[in-house]
Amino acid sequence: MAQHPPNPHATTLTADPAVGVNYASLYGWSDPFGEPTPVTRRTDPELKEAAPATERPIAVVTGASSGIGAATARSLAQLGYHVILAARRVDKLNALAAEIRGVPVACDATDPAQVAHLAEVAGKTVNVLVNNAGGALGQDPLERTDLDLYEQMYQRNVMTAARVTQALLPAIRRAAGTIVFVTSVAADAPYEGGAGYCGAKAAERALVRSLRLELNGEPIRVVDISPGLVHTDEFSLTRFAGDQARADAVYAGVPNPLTAEDIADAITWMVTRPPHVNIDHLEIRPVAQAANHKVFRQR
Numbered sequence: 001m002a003q004h005p006p007n008p009h010a011t012t013l014t015a016d017p018a019v020g021v022n023y024a025s026l027y028g029w030s031d032p033f034g035e036p037t038p039v040t041r042r043t044d045p046e047l048k049e050a051a052p053a054t055e056r057p058i059a060v061v062t063g064a065s066s067g068i069g070a071a072t073a074r075s076l077a078q079l080g081y082h083v084i085l086a087a088r089r090v091d092k093l094n095a096l097a098a099e100i101r102g103v104p105v106a107c108d109a110t111d112p113a114q115v116a117h118l119a120e121v122a123g124k125t126v127n128v129l130v131n132n133a134g135g136a137l138g139q140d141p142l143e144r145t146d147l148d149l150y151e152q153m154y155q156r157n158v159m160t161a162a163r164v165t166q167a168l169l170p171a172i173r174r175a176a177g178t179i180v181f182v183t184s185v186a187a188d189a190p191y192e193g194g195a196g197y198c199g200a201k202a203a204e205r206a207l208v209r210s211l212r213l214e215l216n217g218e219p220i221r222v223v224d225i226s227p228g229l230v231h232t233d234e235f236s237l238t239r240f241a242g243d244q245a246r247a248d249a250v251y252a253g254v255p256n257p258l259t260a261e262d263i264a265d266a267i268t269w270m271v272t273r274p275p276h277v278n279i280d281h282l283e284i285r286p287v288a289q290a291a292n293h294k295v296f297r298q299r
């Protein structure tokens, strides 16, 4: 296996008075930027399913009841993570938890008490948090949209990520962990009828960037994956309030839109980089989508 170059932070962080804080002694780490961390070792394929749950690295995935969240939970479990699955629909979580030996937690991530319960279940150390809960509601022009939907989208995409991150940060810090945010290319380029969703995703992106600055100097990775068109079962169905024909039209004729598994694969790659490597922002689209508005369709 290729050797990684020495990490310049490894000596400066603990010795440089300019940094001001000795994180190693503060948090009891022997070498906070050293490599590899136990998480990296325990994701080796031969350790799959080998260790009892409590000895496996812990991943918390929000919005794990469907789509990208469920696929990410499966992918991380295959690598050896003990996955805590959070969402509101507990029946779906139970089925996935049985499949991957995970822990289902009924959690509306906009509710402080339920998020506190999630943090309690997650325990003292969390190696990976995937802030995936979210989604779009409606696509009407501003002139006639129901503005309550804007508020709901802000809650669903921004406040879920903010609340869960805040609640789990002490446990992530203890593990020198990784925080993943599933934002969207919608954050970069608004489209007609997208003001509520694009604005919420842009706000979530701002949260990612501020947090990374705030945590600078600590060995915590803050990564953002920004998908384009992903054909999941529920994203468009939820957006169009259960109108299947309208949801299907979003993907009609598009050769090979991304799948939930494609995004899960990318997230898994991001969190399994060597611990000194932070994938700040990964934009990922299907080949058929050259830009938000430029989607090739076969007629």
Ligand SMILES: NC(=O)c1ccc[n+]([C@@H]2O[C@H](COP(=O)([O-])OP(=O)(O)OC[C@H]3O[C@@H](n4cnc5c(N)ncnc54)[C@H](OP(=O)(O)O)[C@@H]3O)[C@@H](O)[C@H]2O)c1
Pocket: 062, 063, 064, 065, 066, 067, 068, 069, 086, 087, 088, 089, 090, 107, 108, 109, 110, 132, 133, 134, 135, 136, 156, 157, 160, 182, 183, 184, 185, 226, 227, 228, 229, 230, 231, 232, 233, 234, 235, 238, 260
């Ligand atoms: N599909 C795409 O094209 C696409 C593109 C870019 C970004 N994204 C983003 O990727 C993420 C996943 O999307 P997806 O395509 O997998 O759609 P999805 O299947 O609809 O997943 C959304 C998930 O969020 C959960 N959720 C919603 N509100 C919640 C809340 N208050 N508390 C806890 N969980 C909540 C839902 O679970 P419950 O209903 O059970 O709570 C569900 O599991 C979203 O953040 C979405 O904005 C999707």
